Amino acid sequence: MLDETGGLDEALDMAAQHHSPEVVQGIQRGLAESREIEAIVRALDGRYIVPSSGGDLIRNPKSVPTGRNLHGLNPALVPSAYAFDQARKTAELLIARAVEDTGRFPESIGLVLWGTDNLKTDGEAIGQVFALLGVEPLVDDLGRVHDVRLVPLEELGRPRIDVVATASGIFRDIFANHLELLDRAFRLVAEADEPLDRNFVRKHTLAMAAELEIGFEEAAHRVFSNAAGVYGTNVNFAIENRAWTTEDDLARIFQSRKSFVYGRGIAGREAEQLFERALATVDVTFQNVDSLEMGLTDVDHYTEYLGGMTKAVEHIRGGQPAAYVGDFLMPNGKVRSVAEMVALETRTKTLNPRWFEGMLAHGYEGAREIESHVTNTFGWSATCRAVPAWVYDGVAETYALDAEILARLREANPHAAAGLVGRLLEANTRGYWAPAAPVLEQLKAYYLDLEAAAEG
Numbered sequence: 001m002l003d004e005t006g007g008l009d010e011a012l013d014m015a016a017q018h019h020s021p022e023v024v025q026g027i028q029r030g031l032a033e034s035r036e037i038e039a040i041v042r043a044l045d046g047r048y049i050v051p052s053s054g055g056d057l058i059r060n061p062k063s064v065p066t067g068r069n070l071h072g073l074n075p076a077l078v079p080s081a082y083a084f085d086q087a088r089k090t091a092e093l094l095i096a097r098a099v100e101d102t103g104r105f106p107e108s109i110g111l112v113l114w115g116t117d118n119l120k121t122d123g124e125a126i127g128q129v130f131a132l133l134g135v136e137p138l139v140d141d142l143g144r145v146h147d148v149r150l151v152p153l154e155e156l157g158r159p160r161i162d163v164v165a166t167a168s169g170i171f172r173d174i175f176a177n178h179l180e181l182l183d184r185a186f187r188l189v190a191e192a193d194e195p196l197d198r199n200f201v202r203k204h205t206l207a208m209a210a211e212l213e214i215g216f217e218e219a220a221h222r223v224f225s226n227a228a229g230v231y232g233t234n235v236n237f238a239i240e241n242r243a244w245t246t247e248d249d250l251a252r253i254f255q256s257r258k259s260f261v262y263g264r265g266i267a268g269r270e271a272e273q274l275f276e277r278a279l280a281t282v283d284v285t286f287q288n289v290d291s292l293e294m295g296l297t298d299v300d301h302y303t304e305y306l307g308g309m310t311k312a313v314e315h316i317r318g319g320q321p322a323a324y325v326g327d328f329l330m331p332n333g334k335v336r337s338v339a340e341m342v343a344l345e346t347r348t349k350t351l352n353p354r355w356f357e358g359m360l361a362h363g364y365e366g367a368r369e370i371e372s373h374v375t376n377t378f379g380w381s382a383t384c385r386a387v388p389a390w391v392y393d394g395v396a397e398t399y400a401l402d403a404e405i406l407a408r409l410r411e412a413n414p415h416a417a418a419g420l421v422g423r424l425l426e427a428n429t430r431g432y433w434a435p436a437a438p439v440l441e442q443l444k445a446y447y448l449d450l451e452a453a454a455e456g
């Protein structure tokens with residue numbers, strides 16, 4: 001958080017928007033304390049380390065000083081009141097953006113649930129699902145979330161939006177009780193006797209039950225993840241290793257990994273047909289981005305989840321859903337399209353000399369990081385067609401056609417240099433980028449040379 005905002009002053013300014021001056025001073029004191037080394041030495045001695053709740057510094061000022069035994073969360077308090085409040089705002093922003101782009105209410109949103117962002121935010125993404133459905137968490141006298149209730153349609157002021165929740169294996173393991181709570185929320189909404197044009201969950205559930213000739217209860221499943229004990233979508237590995245022929249392969253890989261239902265005592269029953277039929281209703285996909293520091297081009301996991309789901313919907317429906325990300329760790333968070341986010345990250349990182357010079361200064365690993373950004377960017381072509389030509393033009397000009405940079409990249413990490421140029425060529429052969437013929441010839445020549453050097 002400190003890095004992405006530029007420094008301590010900005011972080012403290014942000015804290016001041018949420019907290020009293022006394023609390024902000026507490027954060028400042030906590031940050032100034034340095035207990036890490038002392039605590040590690042104590043731990044190695046087998047001595048007691050004082051515990052504390054952790055998480056995002058601004059949301060939980062108690063997470064400093066560090067050097068204590070920080071624990072992730074108390075699941076009974078998720079989503080917190082603050083998280084649900086934020087989630088409601090995000091849900092409305094997302095719906096408004098989708099309406100602006102597509103001209104109508106989304107009927108169903110494919111939403112990715114990860115462990116990390118829900119840990120950091122005390123369950124904002126879980127709260128977003130509730131908010132889209134038009135339900136509220138019910139809290140007992142001790143502040144524990146134990147159930148949900150319907151927000152009346154008049155109060156909601158819009159239709160209940162259906163959601164297909166795709167949970168990571170990590171989310172499934174950490175938030176097991178929330179899989180049940182989410183499932184309860186879907187059933188509550190599906191069973192509400194309301195007009196079908198105001199309750200898309202009920203509308204889709206009735207249609208699915210009729211079409212697939214299954215019971216209403218079966219058709220109300222919306223919580224999907226991997227089989228028990230299994231993690232990840234494998235879409236990222238397929239992309240990295242060129243282990244796919246058509247984009248439909250990526251969709252099928254995603255579907256086969258994620259088509260296991262959870263909830264009502266069911267812990268991962270295979271339900272391929274159900275998942276496919278639920279995805280067929282999706283017109284918008286969405287995932288929260290943890291922070292600008294770990295964005296769409298930094299890791300391959302957003303591509304494997306949000307990208308994979310978007311491709312699966314396209315494969316099933318025949319048209320690409322609108323794909324969005326949300327960055328709400330900042331008070332002025334935003335919903336952006338995947339294409340906007342890829343463009344933003346390309347300008348601020350991949351093509352920014354301050355970023356790549358920093359990476360090159362790190363030698364082998366820095367060069368690998370550059371190559372990895374290019375591959376992750378390519379992943380947004382393969383899954384969402386969200387990468388315009390200027391991005392590939394820029395990568396080619398910056399890293400391959402600039403002899404000095406190419407030499408430094410190659411010197412630092414010959415595999416990364418060959419990989420980067422190879423990925424540009426792959427973008428061309430897969431139809432995502434059509435550079436001028438001389439550029440293409442140049443890249444091919446470099447590639448042969450770099451490959452030979454990397455092998456030798």
Ligand code: BEZ
Pocket residue numbers: 113114115116117168169170171301
């Ligand atoms: C998560 O659930 O937090 C997660 C899943 C896949 C990759 C990274 C994080």
Ligand code: MG
Pocket residue numbers: none
């Ligand atoms: Mg990884």
